[in-house]
Amino acid sequence: MAGAARVVDVSVRLVMLGPPGAGKGTQAERFAKARHVSRISTGDVLRQARLENQELDRQARVTMDAGRLVDDDVVIGIVRRRLAEPDAKGGFVLDGFPRTLNQAEALDHLLDDRQPLVVVDIEVPEATLFERLRTRRVCSKCGTPATAVLAVCSSCGGPLVQRTDDDLRVIRERLRVYEQESQPIVEFYRRRPTFRSVDGDQPQESVAADISSAVASVLGAR
Ligand code: AMP
Helix, strand or coil: CCCCCCCCCCCCEEEEECCCCCCHHHHHHHHHHHHCCEEEEHHHHHHHHHHCCCCCCHHHHHHHHCCCCCCHHHHHHHHHHHHCCHHHHHCEEEECCCCCHHHHHHHHHHCCCCCCCEEEEEECCHHHHHHHHHCEEEECCCCCEEECCCCECCCCCCEEECCHHHCHHHHHHHHHHHHHHHHHHHHHHHCCCCEEEEECCCCHHHHHHHHHHHHHHHHHCC
16 A cells, blocks of 8 residues: 555564563563563563462472572473463563573574574673662562562552562572573574674663664564
C-alpha cells in the first residue's frame, strides 16, 4: 500500500548478560513487557521452587545460599522445559542464563536458527555493583525490586525484604563466581555479529533505551 508504513514484528530472542547487580532482572522485565515476549529468569524459577517446596534438592538450596552456581543439568533442564512452552515460541528474554560456557553451548543446541539469538551484555563497574546489591530489597508480596531507601513497596505497599544471597559475604562470593565462571561467556558471544554491550551505569530509562537500540541494530541489520 503506497505511503503506509510497513510494520515488521520480528519476535525477539534475547539473552541479557551481566554481573549480579547489573540490572538484568529489571531490564529484562521492562523489555519483556514492552515487546510482549516472555521473561525467563532461572533465578526466579529456582526461588519459586524453593518457596513452593517443590523438588529442589538440598544441594541446590545450599549452593544458592552460598552464592555459587547450581548444577548445569538442573538449570539447563529448567530452560529446556520453559522454552518448550507455547508462550516462549513468540520470543523471550533470558535473564540469568546462561552463566557457564556449558550452559551457553546447551542453549545453542536448544534453539533452531530461524531467528537470531541477540546477546546484550550490561556493563557496570564493580564498586557500583557492590553498592547496588548491598542496598537491594525486594517486595515480599509482589516481588517488585526496590532499594533500602524505600520504606515499603512502591507498587503494592508490601513489606520489603533483603534476598538471603544479598548478604555482604555472599555478594562477594557471587561477584567472584561471576568473574570466574560467567565472564568467559561474554568472550564466547562477543565474536558473534548479534552481540552488543551497553553501559549499565546510567539511569534505568537510559539503559532500557540503549538495550532497545542495541536489539534494533541487530535485527535491523538482517
Ligand atoms: P539470580 O536471581 O539470577 O541472581 O540467581 C540467584 C541464584 O540462583 C544464583 O546465585 C545461583 O545460585 C542460582 N542460579 C540462577 N541462574 C543460574 C544459572 N544459570 N546457573 C547456575 N545457577 C543459577
